[in-house]
Amino acid sequence: MANKASKVSETVIRRLPIYHRYLTEIIDKDIERISSSELSKLTGFTASQIRQDLNNFGGFGQQGYGYNAVDLRNQIDKILGMDHTYNTIVIGAGSLGSAVAKYNDFRASGFKIQALFDTNTDLIGKSIDDIPILSYDDMKEYIIEHKIDVGIVTVPKQSAIDVINVLIETSIKGIWNFAPIDIHVPEDSDVIIENIRLNDSLLKLSYYLKESHLKNEY
Amino acid sequence: MANKASKVSETVIRRLPIYHRYLTEIIDKDIERISSSELSKLTGFTASQIRQDLNNFGGFGQQGYGYNAVDLRNQIDKILGMDHTYNTIVIGAGSLGSAVAKYNDFRASGFKIQALFDTNTDLIGKSIDDIPILSYDDMKEYIIEHKIDVGIVTVPKQSAIDVINVLIETSIKGIWNFAPIDIHVPEDSDVIIENIRLNDSLLKLSYYLKESHLKNEY
Numbered sequence: 001m002a003n004k005a006s007k008v009s010e011t012v013i014r015r016l017p018i019y020h021r022y023l024t025e026i027i028d029k030d031i032e033r034i035s036s037s038e039l040s041k042l043t044g045f046t047a048s049q050i051r052q053d054l055n056n057f058g059g060f061g062q063q064g065y066g067y068n069a070v071d072l073r074n075q076i077d078k079i080l081g082m083d084h085t086y087n088t089i090v091i092g093a094g095s096l097g098s099a100v101a102k103y104n105d106f107r108a109s110g111f112k113i114q115a116l117f118d119t120n121t122d123l124i125g126k127s128i129d130d131i132p133i134l135s136y137d138d139m140k141e142y143i144i145e146h147k148i149d150v151g152i153v154t155v156p157k158q159s160a161i162d163v164i165n166v167l168i169e170t171s172i173k174g175i176w177n178f179a180p181i182d183i184h185v186p187e188d189s190d191v192i193i194e195n196i197r198l199n200d201s202l203l204k205l206s207y208y209l210k211e212s213h214l215k216n217e218y
Numbered sequence: 219m220a221n222k223a224s225k226v227s228e229t230v231i232r233r234l235p236i237y238h239r240y241l242t243e244i245i246d247k248d249i250e251r252i253s254s255s256e257l258s259k260l261t262g263f264t265a266s267q268i269r270q271d272l273n274n275f276g277g278f279g280q281q282g283y284g285y286n287a288v289d290l291r292n293q294i295d296k297i298l299g300m301d302h303t304y305n306t307i308v309i310g311a312g313s314l315g316s317a318v319a320k321y322n323d324f325r326a327s328g329f330k331i332q333a334l335f336d337t338n339t340d341l342i343g344k345s346i347d348d349i350p351i352l353s354y355d356d357m358k359e360y361i362i363e364h365k366i367d368v369g370i371v372t373v374p375k376q377s378a379i380d381v382i383n384v385l386i387e388t389s390i391k392g393i394w395n396f397a398p399i400d401i402h403v404p405e406d407s408d409v410i411i412e413n414i415r416l417n418d419s420l421l422k423l424s425y426y427l428k429e430s431h432l433k434n435e436y
Binding site for chain 1 (some may be wrong): 243312328398419421
């Protein structure tokens with residue numbers, strides 16, 4: 001299945017967490033089975049789109065019977081690698097870094113946060129929910145010693161470029177970047193970078209607020 | 219221009235914050251002018267795409283002369299409503315709420331955070347960077363009294379649905395939602411909701427990590 005999954009397009013991958021979210025809502029409501037047309041009503045994707053997406057991974061639906069919500073979510077868990085564990089560090093122990101370190105959903109997703117790193121000597125030596133805050137100077141060594149898979153970058157924009165360039169040089173496999181910058185990964189590197197664009201999202205909100213505001217004026 | 223802008227497609231709107239980000243990088247490097255082809259190299263969009271996008275708003279480029287980076291960013295600021303100020307509250311004064319309240323970029327974007335709201339009596343009465351933490355029970359009244367435009371929802375998934383349903387009933391214009399849930403805004407409501415999908419992003423990262431991991435095994 002892995003090889004099959006690895007051929008799946010990014011657009012399908014982007015929809016899988018959405019299925020995952022809705023299936024969790026369904027399971028929380030103790031609903032056992034769901035049809036592709038019911039999933040279509042929830043997600044807004046067409047039923048055939050949904051069947052196609054899920055068929056990419058071996059299609060677990062049964063004609064006129066629908067999907068077993070728990071089985072389907074378990075399958076998606078596997079596809080999304082949620083049965084794996086990723087040794088994770090957070091770079092930046094400020095308010096955003098603390099929030100990330102405390103956010104249980106991330107731990108639940110298999111991202112085990114081992115340490116935070118900061119240059120602020122007031123923070124180094126302290127800990128957040130029993131996760132130690134270590135000196136940024138020791139990060140590279142720590143990544144090798146503790147076989148760290150993922151670095152979550154929560155430092156300010158000004159330092160983020162340097163931090164990410166350092167991370168790319170290490171054995172780290174993935175970077176989850178919260179800084180509003182664009183990273184150009186060198187050709188020979190196979191580090192995976194996923195960006196959270198808080199500012200882009202806020203500017204989008206700002207645009208629609210302004211537009212509705214203007215509309216209300218006419 | 220407002221009426222013209224309001225006809226612009228969402229895909230264009232989504233690209234504007236990206237232009238904004240790159241223009242800021244350029245301006246930080248003291249570069250005065252940039253051509254659409256240079257912007258194309260940076261953003262990965264085609265030069266004609268870029269010219270088209272910017273023409274939506276009255277095209278400020280000059281043949282063989284390019285764009286003045288500062289002027290262009292100022293124009294995009296206006297288009298994105300960054301010259302407006304939005305009275306903002308944060309619901310949830312936990313670690314994520316604190317991080318949002320402390321994040322200067324949001325303030326810079328015109329989202330003025332007036333107060334945080336929480337149900338935790340240990341937090342109520344305290345403040346974060348001089349922003350008071352008030353009782354959630356007083357939120358509805360506060361929104362009316364202080365003409366609040368935007369609510370940023372940072373409460374856990376379990377409470378988020380209720381909070382957002384309460385917000386939708388108020389005079390609030392926009393909601394920035396960090397909870398991993400989907401909100402169905404009633405037909406008659408014109409509240410604008412922008413979601414930050416932290417979990418979706420993390421699951422996407424998890425998928426690609428798993429895939430690269432499997433590839434390395436073969």
